[in-house]
Structure formats: C-alpha cells, structure tokens
Amino acid sequence: MSEIFKNHIEKFIKINVKEFEDIFSFFQLQQVRKKENVLVEGNVCKYHYFVLKGCLRKFFLTEKGTEQTTEFAIETWWMTDHISYERRLPSEFFIQAVENTEVLRIDSHSQEELLKAFPKMERYFxxxxxxxxxxxxxxxxxxxxxxxxxxxxxxxxLYPEFVQRIPQHLIASFLGFTPEYLSEIRKRSHS
Known part of the structure; x- marks a missing residue:
C-alpha cells in the first residue's frame, strides 16, 4: 500500500527510497468500515486523509435533515475538512466511508513536522x-x-467507473438532485 502513496508523491516531486520511508513514518494507516464516520459534525477534524483503497465522502445535513454530499475521495485522492483541520474549529461536516476503505492519515502537528523535515513536501501539498x-x-x-x-x-x-461504483442516491446527492430524478435521467440516456 505504501507504493501507491510513493507513486502519487513522485508525480509531483522527486524523492528517493530513504526520503519516502522517512516521509511515510509521519502517517498512520487506518481501516474504515463501510458507512463508518471518520469525522462527525461538531467534532474537530484532526486528520487529513489519503485514500489508498476505497472511497470516502464528505457531507452535511440540511435543515430538512437530508444528507448533502459535497465531495468524494477515491484512490489517491485526499480529503479533510480544511477549515476545521487548519483552524481547529468544530466541523460542519461528516466524513464517511462509502465502502470498506484504507487511508493514510496525518494530523496537523505531524504535517507541520513533516513539512519542516522535508520542505519539498510543501510543493507536493x-x-x-x-x-x-x-x-x-x-x-x-x-x-x-x-x-x-x-x-x-x-x-x-468524466468518471464512468465512478458512477458505476458509487450508489445512485449518493451520486444524486453530490449532483444536487433526488435519486428519483437521477433514475429518470439514466433511463432517458439509455433509450
């Protein structure tokens, strides 16, 4: 799994094996079960998550109590609540696993230490x-x-494999309409 992260970093900066081992030591591996929340509204977001395998989504609850998805993160994508993470404020979002997911996570203190030790990671981020x-x-x-x-x-x-992989009601939530309307659109496009 560390190879996925190393390959991703190397798309943006050059690092050698020893540097990567040291960089990797700043991160923790976390397994997240389907529908498990890694962030709950009202809590401070403590981590920045890099998805190794699986999918996360960020959402909030509307006044009507419906879930409004604002973001997805699949393999090699990052996710956090930036305002909460950086300012240590209570989050207005949830971050939840859409499927069983493996992430690397880093807290803000460790990220600051990482950037001091490896200034080239500033460029990566x-x-x-x-x-x-x-x-x-x-x-x-x-x-x-x-x-x-x-x-x-x-x-x-743009993302045909993503649309096939993610439940329809979550795609609808992300796009800003009901699952029923999405179902109608899909039926029309198959006709």
Missing part, C-alpha cells in the same frame, strides 16, 4: 491543494452553467 481548488471551482461552474441532466452526463463522461 501545494499541487494537491491547487488541484482540489480547481475541481471545486469547476463543480460550482457546472452547478450554475449546466442543466441537471447535462451536469450528470458530463460527470458520467
């Missing part, structure tokens, strides 16, 4: 944050710019 921010920007654009059906078709075109 900068690339990660830039990609996450860009993805967030595009999602907001699609929410405003595309019809719901076009938004689903675009999402399905």
């Amino acid at each position: 900068r690339f990660i944050y830039q990609r996450a921010f860009a993805a967030s920007q595009m999602r907001i654009k699609y929410l405003y710019d595309l019809s719901k059906e076009d938004f689903f078709q675009h999402f399905n075109k």
